[in-house]
Amino acid sequence: MQFKRLKRAPVILVLLVLALVGGLRLSNPDFFDRLERMTYDLRVRTAQKFPTPTATNLAFVSMEESSIAAIRHGLMGRPYGLYWPRHVYGRLVEELSAQGAKAVAFDVLFGELRPDHAPVEMADGSLIESDDFFALQMRRAGNVISAFTDEVTPPDLFTTNSLALGDISTEKDSDGVLRRIKSFSLKWHPAFKSAAQQFGINLQKARIEPGRIFFPEPNGKGIEVALDADGNFDLTDFVGDEIPKGWKRHDKPFERVWDLGIVMAAQELQLDLARAEIDLAHGQIILRGTNGIERTIPVDSNGYFYIDWRMTPTNPNLLRMPVENLLQQDKQRLRGEINGLSKPFRGKLVVVGSAAQGNDLTDRGATPLERDTLFVSKYWNVANSVITGRFIQRATLTTEMALIIFLGLLAVFLTWQLRAFTASAATLLLICGYIGLAFFAFVEFRFWLPIIFPVIGAILCEHISLVTYRVVFEEREQRRVKSVFSKIVAPEVVNELLKAEKLSLGGARCEVSVFFADVRGFTTLTDQMQEQVAEFVRHSQLDAAAAEKCFDESARETLETVNLYLAAVADSVKKYNGTLDKYIGDCVMAFWNAPVSDTKHALNCVRAAIDAQRAIFELNQKRLAQNASREIENRARVSAGLPPRPMLVALQLGTGINTGLVTVGLMGSDAHIYNYTVFGREVNLASRLEGVSGSGRIIISDTTYNHLLRLDPKLASTCAELFPVTVKGIRNAVRIYEVPWQSKE
Structure with a gap:
């Protein structure tokens, strides 16, 4: 088996x-x-190094810093600031129409009418409002695509005179990079917008299903609107029998507003967007034209698709010209100065957008190409994908x-x-x-x-x-237990472990009692000894070799001191069959109940802590008694030109103990050193309790104390409960107890 x-x-x-x-x-x-x-971004940038065929009828009319400056300095007859009057855009449409542009798509939102703008004088001397002039040029051109977002819909004056609306929404990924666009947005009927405000409906979460539209609510329920066979809703479901003037009883619940780039391409290919086959469940939108052309756009379940950033603003197939150049040509054309005027925009699909920086017209950000990309470039890239059929x-x-x-x-x-x-x-x-x-x-x-x-x-x-x-x-030769444990557990524990066939690195969950004991005052002692030696070297004006010898002797004595204290603690751990985990600087870590089972692990751990405190106390008494003879020795050393040996100080021990479930096992490999250790929350708590124990004290957790109540009620009765403490890494305050260790003799 x-x-x-x-x-x-x-x-x-x-x-x-x-x-x-x-x-x-x-x-x-x-x-x-x-x-x-x-x-993906790296692949997009790599693809830029391998140019592929692109559409040749795309153009970009850019609003540059130079455009802003030209209009500010009176290009239009009088100076205008950053927010241009609408007739400026009307003049632009007029010139593009005169040149024979196939479509003019605005990446500029016109969200409201501006009656505050100065009127425009027509050729016959009459005056017309700036907004009306813009709408007039839209109507005359018949190819203007106005910008739309879910938040901003153009006024009816512009909508009715536009060829179509184009969605210019920008939705970046969670890392702030623009990679995708939504193929279309929904322009909801005013009745639905009113209901959304009244009932708190999120129109973005609408589920459009055969015969109905379902709007989920936070409470798990929802609102259902019935649709007839033609996809129309009944307005009386919203307003009752009194239908507002100008509204139809049976009407479409929404209109699809396609992405601006798709609308541009549809003009070129004569695609019928109104009859698009939308199958989001299978990830595709099929567009068909009157001339037999068909395009399939791969989309996700929400209608998004990835932009192929094939055409940068510097692409040779993209015609680019600043706004002021076209406005200047329009002025010449109006004056009859047509000699020498070319028509580079004939048959072009034109995007009008911002390339300016440092103002409200700025429309830049991160794309797979680079961190500072003109966002307006997404529209001609989308149009290029639809025209070439490559997505x-x-x-x-x-x-x-x-x-x-x-x-x-x-x-x-x-x-x-x-x-x-x-x-x-x-x-x-x-x-x-x-x-x-x-x-x-x-x-x-x-x-x-x-x-x-x-x-x-x-x-x-x-x-x-x-x-x-x-x-x-699968390694046949495993390290034997003795090579791992001989220095960290008592000999009798090693003998018991040797009965095991092999060791496993797998680890296991086990309840143990964890012990941390830190030698207090050692850091201060080290600093004092260093300062004393340094002062002696300066006072005696020792050369480099003699000074180095003094420092080495001080370092040896420092190491001997800490080893003396750590050995006393380690002896107490092994005396009560604990597992010596490691030395962490001047701190000792040990635990009980692994690798050998110990049903009294909490009691043995506490007894070891008491024994260690008493051992340190006895050691301190001996060291203080040795100071008298050290004073005599130091007088002789000073006379001989040697640094005095520091007086022996009494160091203290701070101990923290906790009991609980931990992960226990071997860390390491055959090629390196095994370390049999424990880790987990309960280990961390024991370490934190050592941190709050101070000097000459043993602090145990509530769990350890409960074990003492069961195993040694007499010892438990001597423990004093302290105020609960809050320690780092533990959410709730911890109940703690102090264990007395001084003999009453």
Whole structure:
């Protein structure tokens, strides 16, 4: 049975690792998602080094610092500040229309009318409001796409004179990088907006289903609005029989406002956005045109898709011109000075947006390309993707899980079949090969293969876990117990441990009593001795060699002193069959009930602490008695030109004890030093109690005290309960007791 269990162990280990990695991928913690997005950004930047064909009919009319300055200095006949009157944009539309632009898309929100702007004088001498002039030019051009967001809808004056609305919402990922856009937003009917405000409905969480729209509520219930066969709702469900003037009883609950870049491309390809086939469940939106053209946009369940940042603002296929140049040409055209005027924007899909910095027009931020990118560039890149039919396609969750399983099992095969070094080299080659494939797939096909979970989660974790298994659990020759424990437990404990066949690094949970004892005053003693030697060296004007000898002698005596005290504590630990864990500077850590069971571990631990305090007290008495003879010795040393030996000081011991469940086991490997130790919350608490014990005191926790009540009621009755203390790392205050140790004799 033992042989069979060992053979099954690596299989179980492999399956556990795969299950863990798969579970992490399903939960997709933000940390791992950020790492994956970082690899995606690197692939985007790499793809920029390999140019691919792009659309040639895209243009950018930029609002630059020079544009702001030109208009401020009177380009439009009078100076205007940063917030330009609407007729400025009207003149821009007028010029682009004159040049034959196919579409003019504004990445500028016009959220309200501005009657405060000065009127515009027309050719016949009449005056027209600035907003009306802009709307007039929109109507005449017939190709203007106005900006829209969920928060800001253009006034009806602009909406009715626009060709369409285009969504310019920007939603960054959690790391502040813009990678995706939403293919469309919903412009809800005013009745729904009013109901949302009245009943606290979140329109963004609406579930649009056949025959109804469902709005979930925080209480688990929801509000349902019925739809007829044509997808219309009944307004009387909202307002009763009195229908507001201008509203229809049966109307669409919302209009889809497509991303500005999609609307631009739809103009070029004659795509019918109103008849788009939207299948978010299967991750696709199909757009069809009257000329037989079809485009399929890969989206997630919320309608987002990734921007292919193929065209930077400096791309040679992108026509770019500042606003002031076009406004100047419009002035010339109005004056009849058309000789020499070209029409570079003929047939172009034009985006009007900001490239300025340091003002309210600034629209920049982090993208996969760089930390300071013009956000307006997302629209012509989206339009380019739709026009060329080339989109970024991310691997599905099913594909990613299949990759995790396949690559994980391949790593298992290599690790299990090959020697350790060869297996590691082969695994490294596998990782490099897969990463290379992922980069190639993105650069050539814009296909996003995952890297983090398949590489780190599957390949590396499986390889490391199996290598660890082979090194730890399949080594025939284990270190014997005596080589590990002979110096940390009493000889009789070692003899009992030698009965075990082998040691295990696995660890186990076990209730132990943990003991921390710190020698108080040692740091001060060290400083004082150093200062005394330094003063003697200066006073005696010793040369370098003699001074070094004095310092070395002082260091030896310091070390002998601390070893003397630590040895006294260690002897007490072993006397009561404790396990000496380690020395931490001038502190001793020990524990009871492991590796050998001790049903009275709490009592033995406390008795060892009492014994250690008494041993330190006796040691101090002896040291103080030796000071008389040391005074005589020092007079002789000074006469001989030697530094006086410092007077022996009495150091104290502060002790903290706690009992509880900890993790206990061997830390280390065959190639290095084993350390049989414990760790966990209860160990930390024991250490904290040592910190509050002061000098010459033993502080125990409430748990240890309860053990004493059961094991030695007489000793427990002598303990004094102190005020509860709050210690670092422990949320609640801890009840503590002081154990007396002085003999009553």
